[in-house]
Amino acid sequence: MNPQSCVHIHKEWDIVGARQLGREMAKEIGFSTVDQARIATAISELARNIYLYADQGKISYEIIYNNSRTGLCLIAEDEGPGISDISQVMEDGFTTSGGLGAGLPGVKRLMDEFEAYSEIGKGTTIKTVKWLR
């Protein structure tokens, strides 16, 4: 992974900064308005998770190529408390914060590829890709 850009998340306004950068990159690559909104929203959810659960972390952005396809790869990393049961947080409506529980399942639906790794006490990494159609 050779990230082209990276936004550190340690204050609330960084959530806005992270999604604005994501939207700009998505627009540059040629994503439709709807996909730009999907990408920006996914980043907003990932950044908020970092801010709420881990205090700080970062989101990296990379333009990737696979055969003739172009995509935007996002990696959200934190060194927070970690998630004990990933399958549980992937259930719709599961929430520990009193929010809507849209969180990770929502991000998965907004994007094309989604992988989550987490280790208790070490942190969480979420990698997600949207391909240009």
Place this chain on the structure above:
Amino acid sequence: MRIPILKLNNYLLISIQTEIDDQTAIQFQEDLLDEIYKTESSGVVIDLTSVDIIDSFIAKVLGDVVTMSDLMGAKVVLTGIQPAVAMTLIDLGINMKNVPTALDLEQGLLKLHKELGV
């Protein structure tokens, strides 16, 4: 950052034109409820034409403000939700079923007139 709230007869009009962060959203919730109380407004239109992203948090704040205003006796209509925003909200799993909406400000005001019977 504060979102301006305009008074028009017994209605309040809000057009959200800036990128909303969490703090601004919470502040807006408080400001709107205060304004409803102070002006004794019976209807509110929140226009979202210029908003190009609504994530789960902003959606929750907007949904809550509709319920809170309703508790106080004021009807809120959200207007101008962009196609991309509507599609993204459904992907996220947020349906905002109990939130009154209209295509634009004009339709929103008509909806209020009808509901409030004035």
